Amino acid sequence: MKRVKVSNNVIRRLPRYLRKLDELSEHGVSRISSFDLGQQLGLTPSQIRQDFSCFGEFGQQGYGYNVAALRSHIASILGMDRDFQAVLIGVGNIGRALMDNFCFSEWGFRLLSAFDINPALIGTEFKGVPIRSMDELDGFLAENHVDMAVLAVPKDAAIPVTERLTANGISAIWNFTNVELTEPSSDMLVENIHFSDSLLSLSYYIAERNDEEAARAAREGRKL
Amino acid sequence: MKRVKVSNNVIRRLPRYLRKLDELSEHGVSRISSFDLGQQLGLTPSQIRQDFSCFGEFGQQGYGYNVAALRSHIASILGMDRDFQAVLIGVGNIGRALMDNFCFSEWGFRLLSAFDINPALIGTEFKGVPIRSMDELDGFLAENHVDMAVLAVPKDAAIPVTERLTANGISAIWNFTNVELTEPSSDMLVENIHFSDSLLSLSYYIAERNDEEAARAAREGRKL
DNA sequence: TAGATTGTTAATCGATTAACAATC
DNA sequence: TAGATTGTTAATCGATTAACAATC
Numbered sequence: 001m002k003r004v005k006v007s008n009n010v011i012r013r014l015p016r017y018l019r020k021l022d023e024l025s026e027h028g029v030s031r032i033s034s035f036d037l038g039q040q041l042g043l044t045p046s047q048i049r050q051d052f053s054c055f056g057e058f059g060q061q062g063y064g065y066n067v068a069a070l071r072s073h074i075a076s077i078l079g080m081d082r083d084f085q086a087v088l089i090g091v092g093n094i095g096r097a098l099m100d101n102f103c104f105s106e107w108g109f110r111l112l113s114a115f116d117i118n119p120a121l122i123g124t125e126f127k128g129v130p131i132r133s134m135d136e137l138d139g140f141l142a143e144n145h146v147d148m149a150v151l152a153v154p155k156d157a158a159i160p161v162t163e164r165l166t167a168n169g170i171s172a173i174w175n176f177t178n179v180e181l182t183e184p185s186s187d188m189l190v191e192n193i194h195f196s197d198s199l200l201s202l203s204y205y206i207a208e209r210n211d212e213e214a215a216r217a218a219r220e221g222r223k224l
Numbered sequence: 225m226k227r228v229k230v231s232n233n234v235i236r237r238l239p240r241y242l243r244k245l246d247e248l249s250e251h252g253v254s255r256i257s258s259f260d261l262g263q264q265l266g267l268t269p270s271q272i273r274q275d276f277s278c279f280g281e282f283g284q285q286g287y288g289y290n291v292a293a294l295r296s297h298i299a300s301i302l303g304m305d306r307d308f309q310a311v312l313i314g315v316g317n318i319g320r321a322l323m324d325n326f327c328f329s330e331w332g333f334r335l336l337s338a339f340d341i342n343p344a345l346i347g348t349e350f351k352g353v354p355i356r357s358m359d360e361l362d363g364f365l366a367e368n369h370v371d372m373a374v375l376a377v378p379k380d381a382a383i384p385v386t387e388r389l390t391a392n393g394i395s396a397i398w399n400f401t402n403v404e405l406t407e408p409s410s411d412m413l414v415e416n417i418h419f420s421d422s423l424l425s426l427s428y429y430i431a432e433r434n435d436e437e438a439a440r441a442a443r444e445g446r447k448l
Numbered sequence: 449t450a451g452a453t454t455g456t457t458a459a460t461c462g463a464t465t466a467a468c469a470a471t472c
Numbered sequence: 473t474a475g476a477t478t479g480t481t482a483a484t485c486g487a488t489t490a491a492c493a494a495t496c
Binding site: 033034035045049050052053057059060061062063064065 | 475476477478479480
Binding site: 011012014015016018019020023042077078079080082084092093094096097098100101102106107108109147148171172174178180182189191192193194195196197198199200201202203204205206207209210 | 235236238239240242243244247266301302303304306308316317318320321322324325326330331332333371372395396398402404406413415416417418419420421422423424425426427428429430431433434
């Protein structure tokens with residue numbers, strides 16, 4: 001596969017394409033043009049063709065794209081067929097919600113084990129995934145190939161646990177703690193789920209809209 | 225407050241600034257220059273000054289920025305002092321994790337009520353937030369001013385519930401379902417937490433790095 | 449005052465959009 | 473074949489970076 005340097009913006013759009021293509025498949029749509037796909041996603045056809053062209057030629061002139069084939073190309077580009085192995089650190093609310101609800105295998109990941117310090121959880125299993133003591137973490141990572149760690153520990157544990165993961169050769173973290181892990185110097189890959197950042201940007205847009213409406217109302221009030 | 229059109233990129237950086245400023249405060253830092261702030265966040269000083277200048281003049285030549293004052297400006301820009309009112313739809317794993325773990329008030333939101341269809345939950349309270357039946361939703365929204373709905377229902381319910389929210393005047397959704405709600409035509413504000421999109425972009429970067437390492441190993445192997 | 453650092457204007461860079469020849 | 477739509481090159485647009493006068 002071509003691996004030219006692709007901008008982060010493009011990468012972030014790929015999962016949306018994937019989701020839309022799955023939806024089209026479910027609805028029995030087997031081909032789609034960049035024009036129609038753009039309409040449905042709020043993107044220009046040009047952008048869609050540019051995005052795909054980073055990775056190869058997946059379409060056909062005069063026809064468009066085969067939904068199933070394109071889906072499978074994108075899945076492969078995203079690494080979904082590589083069966084990455086993951087561990088979960090922290091079986092609190094978020095950790096449990098992930099174990100319970102989130103289908104790792106659907107996205108190409110295998111959740112090997114979870115780890116926690118709570119004695120009531122250690123030794124149990126949840127949806128087929130064993131929960132081990134944090135004491136066993138280093139040994140487990142030495143014996144198993146692990147591509148990624150899901151970090152769902154309390155705030156205060158975020159940095160020490162990250163250092164421990166780094167020391168044990170982990171170089172990718174899916175970070176659910178609201179702590180900035182991204183070290184400019186390190187070669188750790190960090191992907192953040194920052195609930196509060198997300199909520200605050202929504203908050204900004206709500207506030208902006210309220211202000212605009214208030215301003216409009218004031219203008220119209222004056223006109224009366 | 226100036227409300228010029230500010231790019232989404234800028235808005236998305238504001239919560240990071242806020243987080244960093246809180247951290248600096250905790251460490252007793254009371255002033256910071258755009259240069260130092262940039263170092264800590266991996267941004268250029270220019271960008272930071274440009275970002276802030278969208279909203280006013282918060283610094284002082286020769287001195288830099290007062291951490292507490294800047295923090296409070298950004299909080300206000302983000303609408304954190306507006307006490308927006310929210311409801312939660314769906315008290316499954318994610319909904320419960322949010323009720324349990326996520327401090328809405330810390331970010332300027334008040335969670336008025338949750339709603340679910342599970343009879344075992346209806347009528348109970350969780351951390352002071354009452355859980356009501358979905359049957360009561362329309363009435364509740366008619367009687368209470370609600371700025372935003374947190375959508376944490378199963379996939380299949382996402383679209384119908386969204387339509388019901390729209391019909392009841394809700395115009396902002398914090399979406400935890402893995403469903404594309406963003407209607408190009410609608411004036412609904414949607415902010416998505418797409419776990420799988422996030423994981424897949426991480427997956428891409430892991431795959432890319434693996435490929436690069438394999439390529440390097442192959443090159444070095446050949447040289448031997 | 450001299451040094452530091454802002455806010456802002458200008459320059460650069462990169463991403464998106466438009467256009468079109470190629471071709472199914 | 474004619475019509476449709478791609479992949480790609482060129483043009484435009486917007487965001488980031490650099491530079492610097494203003495000023496604390």
